[in-house]
Amino acid sequence: GNVYLKIAQTKKALSYYQKALICLIPDFNHTNYQINPDLNQVDLKKKLIEVFSQKSLALQKLYLEENKSKETADLCMATAELGIELIDRLRKEFGADTDKQFLLAQSYQLFEVAIEMAFESKQFEKAFQLSEQSKAIVLYQAIKNKQAERLASTDETSLERLYQIRYDLQTCSAKIRDERDTKKLNELRDRKFKLNRKYENLIDELEKNSDFKKIKEELPSLSIADIQTQVLKSNQAFVEYFVGKNDVYAFYFLPNATDLQCKKIPWTDSLQKAAKEINSNIYQKENTAYIKNARLLYKELLATIFTEGIPKRLLLIPDDVLGFVPFNALLTKDIPSKQLKNFKAYPYLAKNTIITQGFSATIQWxxxxxxxxxxxxxxxxxxxxxxxxxxxxxxxxxxxxxxxxxxxxxxxxxxxxxxxxxxxxxxxxxxxxxxxxxxxxxxxxxxxxxxxxxxxxxxxxxxxxxxxxxxxxxxxxxxxxxxxxxxxxxxxxxxxxxxxxxxxxxxxxxxxxxxxxxxxxxxxxxxxxxxxxxxxxxxxxxxxxxxxxxxxxxxxxxxxxxxxxxxxxxxxxxxxxxxxxxxxxxxxxxxxxSSFPLALIVITLLFFGVFIFLKRRKRKLRHV
Incomplete structure (x- = not known):
C-alpha cells in the first residue's frame, strides 16, 4: 500500500490497506475500503495503528484528488478517529510511560490527518480537542494517577509508603543497570522482586476503592468554556500550536472573546529553520541570524493571529520544536541599523506581553x-x-x-x-x-x-x-x-x-x-x-x-x-x-x-490573647 501511495495510485493503495486490515482482524473480510472494522471485535494490536494511519493518509489524498468530496472527507475522519480510539485502548494496556510515549509518537500522523479534516470542514473546536488529545497525555495520566492514589489511600503513612517503594524500585533498577558483579547483581534482582510484590500488594489495596480506577483512567474533558472561565485570567489571550508535517495549526482566543479561532500557518523550511536555530543564535550571540529569525517567528506565529495588536497577557502552548523558542525574545519591530548594538532598546515581545507557557491546556487546567x-x-x-x-x-x-x-x-x-x-x-x-x-x-x-x-x-x-x-x-x-x-x-x-x-x-x-x-x-x-x-x-x-x-x-x-x-x-x-x-x-x-512562619504568628497571637485576658482579669479584681 505504501508503494502505491508514493506513486500516487491512491485507490490501489487503499485496496492494499484494506487487505492489511483483513489479515490482522480474523473476523473482518470486507474488501471495500469504505468499510472499517468494529473495534469491539478487534484484538488490540500495535500494527493496526500503522494501517489506520496510512489508510487515513490515503483517504486524505483521495479527498484532494476528488475535488474535496464530502463523502471521502467523512470516511477519512472516521478512519483517523478509529485509529485514535485504538491508541486510547492500547494505552490503557501499557504500564510503562516510555511504552505509552512510543505509542503516541508512532500515531502522531493520525492526529494530524484528523485535525486537517476538521479544519477543512471548519470544525475548529473539534480540531482543537484533537490537538489537546495529542498533547502530553502521559503527563496528564501521571497527574491523575497521583490524584487517584491520594484519594484511595487511607492515610498519609500508606501514601508515603507507596512513594517510597516506587522510589526504591527505581533506585534498584538503576543499580542493576550499572552493576557488573554477578553476586551483587543477583542480590539486587532478588530485592527488586520483593519490592515489586510489595508494590503490587499496595496497588491491589488501592484498587478496592471504587473511584481509584475511574480517576486513574479519566480522559481529558476540557471544554472551550472551561478554558475561558477556569484557565485564562482576565484580559489574557490564548494560543495553542499543533505542528504538522506541512502546516502549523494555531488555535486561539482573543482576550475576553467567546469564540475559538483557528489559523493554518505554512510550515515552511525557513520557519522551521528559524524555530530550530534561534535558541543557538541567542546563546552564541549570532545577532544577525537572531534578529532575522526573531522577526520571522514573530510575524508568522503571532502577528498573523493577533492582527489588531499583541495582547498584554498570553497563555501559550507550544508544540514540537516551538518548545525551544524563547518567545520573550521575539522582536515586534525591525531594528534600525544604528540601534543594532543597543540591546536595551530592542523591541522584545517581553516588553509588551506577559507570557505563560504550558504543555497543554488540559495540563494547565x-x-x-x-x-x-x-x-x-x-x-x-x-x-x-x-x-x-x-x-x-x-x-x-x-x-x-x-x-x-x-x-x-x-x-x-x-x-x-x-x-x-x-x-x-x-x-x-x-x-x-x-x-x-x-x-x-x-x-x-x-x-x-x-x-x-x-x-x-x-x-x-x-x-x-x-x-x-x-x-x-x-x-x-x-x-x-x-x-x-x-x-x-x-x-x-x-x-x-x-x-x-x-x-x-x-x-x-x-x-x-x-x-x-x-x-x-x-x-x-x-x-x-x-x-x-x-x-x-x-x-x-x-x-x-x-x-x-x-x-x-x-x-x-x-x-x-x-x-x-x-x-x-x-x-x-x-x-x-x-x-x-x-x-x-x-x-x-x-x-x-506568609513572609513569617505560621507557628510564630500563632504563638504571638496566643501570647497577646493571654496578655489581654490577664490584664482585664486584674482590673476586675481591683474593682472587687
Whole structure:
C-alpha cells in the first residue's frame, strides 16, 4: 500500500490497506475500503495503528484528488478517529510511560490527518480537542494517577509508603543497570522482586476503592468554556500550536472573546529553520541570524493571529520544536541599523506581553486547580562543588561541576523576601532534598543541570559533592524525580537548560521541568539554556521581591526580566542570552505564603490573647 501511495495510485493503495486490515482482524473480510472494522471485535494490536494511519493518509489524498468530496472527507475522519480510539485502548494496556510515549509518537500522523479534516470542514473546536488529545497525555495520566492514589489511600503513612517503594524500585533498577558483579547483581534482582510484590500488594489495596480506577483512567474533558472561565485570567489571550508535517495549526482566543479561532500557518523550511536555530543564535550571540529569525517567528506565529495588536497577557502552548523558542525574545519591530548594538532598546515581545507557557491546556487546567499544597515555607538549595582538579581521576568522571560563585547569594535573595531555610554548600545534598522537599511550599534550586537528548531519562540536576562524590549521592535523574511526591506551589529551577529535553511527538519535551510537574509541582520557573549564575542571581532577586509585593507569578517574572534589561551595567549584559532563557509554566496565581512562619504568628497571637485576658482579669479584681 505504501508503494502505491508514493506513486500516487491512491485507490490501489487503499485496496492494499484494506487487505492489511483483513489479515490482522480474523473476523473482518470486507474488501471495500469504505468499510472499517468494529473495534469491539478487534484484538488490540500495535500494527493496526500503522494501517489506520496510512489508510487515513490515503483517504486524505483521495479527498484532494476528488475535488474535496464530502463523502471521502467523512470516511477519512472516521478512519483517523478509529485509529485514535485504538491508541486510547492500547494505552490503557501499557504500564510503562516510555511504552505509552512510543505509542503516541508512532500515531502522531493520525492526529494530524484528523485535525486537517476538521479544519477543512471548519470544525475548529473539534480540531482543537484533537490537538489537546495529542498533547502530553502521559503527563496528564501521571497527574491523575497521583490524584487517584491520594484519594484511595487511607492515610498519609500508606501514601508515603507507596512513594517510597516506587522510589526504591527505581533506585534498584538503576543499580542493576550499572552493576557488573554477578553476586551483587543477583542480590539486587532478588530485592527488586520483593519490592515489586510489595508494590503490587499496595496497588491491589488501592484498587478496592471504587473511584481509584475511574480517576486513574479519566480522559481529558476540557471544554472551550472551561478554558475561558477556569484557565485564562482576565484580559489574557490564548494560543495553542499543533505542528504538522506541512502546516502549523494555531488555535486561539482573543482576550475576553467567546469564540475559538483557528489559523493554518505554512510550515515552511525557513520557519522551521528559524524555530530550530534561534535558541543557538541567542546563546552564541549570532545577532544577525537572531534578529532575522526573531522577526520571522514573530510575524508568522503571532502577528498573523493577533492582527489588531499583541495582547498584554498570553497563555501559550507550544508544540514540537516551538518548545525551544524563547518567545520573550521575539522582536515586534525591525531594528534600525544604528540601534543594532543597543540591546536595551530592542523591541522584545517581553516588553509588551506577559507570557505563560504550558504543555497543554488540559495540563494547565490541572495545575490551575486549587488543589491542596504544602503549608510549609521555602527550601532554597545552593549546592557547593569540589574543584574537579582536586578530585581523583575516577571521581572527576562522575562529578565535573565547577563551583557556582553566586548561588549562595541567590538563595539569600529568596530568603530576604520569604521565610524559610537556605541549604547551602555541603548540606545541599540529594539525600536532604529527598527527605524534606515534600513538605516545602516553595522550592528553589540554584545548581548545575544536564540534558541527555539521546537518553532523556538520564538527564539530571546536581546536588553537592563536597562530602560524597559518588553518582548516586550527587546526581538526581529525571526517572528519580518521577518517583518522588511534591506538594509545592512553585519550584524554581535556576539551573542550566532545565526546560530543554528530548522531543517526543505527542508528548512534548521530556525535560526536568516536566519531571517536577509529574512529581506534583503546581508551577515551574525554568530555563531554556545555560544562564550565568551572576545574571540568574540578579533576576531571581527581582523576581522574589515582586512575589513578596503580591504580584502574580507570570507578572513577577516578566517585570524581573524587564528590570534586569533596564538595569544591566552595559549593552552586552542586556543581550537576551543573559535573561530570555527563563519561562514560567503552570499556575501563575500570586503566592499566599506568609513572609513569617505560621507557628510564630500563632504563638504571638496566643501570647497577646493571654496578655489581654490577664490584664482585664486584674482590673476586675481591683474593682472587687
Amino acid at each position: 490541572e495545575m490551575q486547580k486549587k488543589a491542596k499544597v504544602s503549608d510549609g515555607q521555602v527550601l532554597a538549595y545552593a549546592p557547593g562543588f569540589l574543584d574537579p582538579k582536586t578530585l581523583q581521576e575516577a571521581a572527576v568522571l562522575r562529578s565535573q561541576f565547577m563551583n557556582l560563585s553566586h548561588n549562595t547569594e541567590e538563595v539569600g535573595y529568596v530568603l530576604k523576601n520569604f521565610k524559610g531555610k537556605a541549604i547551602c554548600d555541603e548540606k545541599a545534598t540529594k539525600k536532604h532534598f529527598i527527605h524534606h522537599a515534600h513538605n516545602a511550599k516553595i522550592i528553589h534550586i540554584a545548581s548545575h543541570a544536564k540534558v541527555n537528548r539521546l537518553h532523556p531519562d538520564l538527564s539530571y540536576i546536581a546536588f553537592s559533592n563536597l562530602e560524597d562524590t559518588t553518582t548516586a549521592a550527587v546526581i538526581m535523574y529525571i526517572e528519580e524525580i518521577y518517583n518522588i511526591s511534591l506538594n509545592a506551589a512553585m519550584i524554581v529551577l535556576s539551573a542550566c537548560e532545565t526546560s530543554i529535553g528530548d522531543l517526543i511527538p505527542g508528548e512534548g519535551m521530556i525535560s526536568l521541568a516536566r519531571a517536577f510537574i509529574y512529581a506534583g509541582a503546581k508551577s515551574i520557573v525554568t530555563s531554556l539554556w545555560k544562564v550565568t549564575d551572576r545574571s540568574s542571581c540578579q533576576i531571581m532577586g527581582y523576581f522574589y521581591t515582586n512575589l513578596k509585593n503580591k504580584q502574580d507569578k507570570d507578572v513577577a517574572l516578566n517585570k524581573a526580566l524587564i528590570r534586569y534589561i533596564n538595569k544591566a551595567p552595559d549593552q552586552n549584559r542586556a543581550h537576551p542570552k543573559y535573561w530570555a532563557a527563563f519561562i514560567i509554566i503552570g499556575n501563575t496565581d500570586m503566592l499566599t505564603i
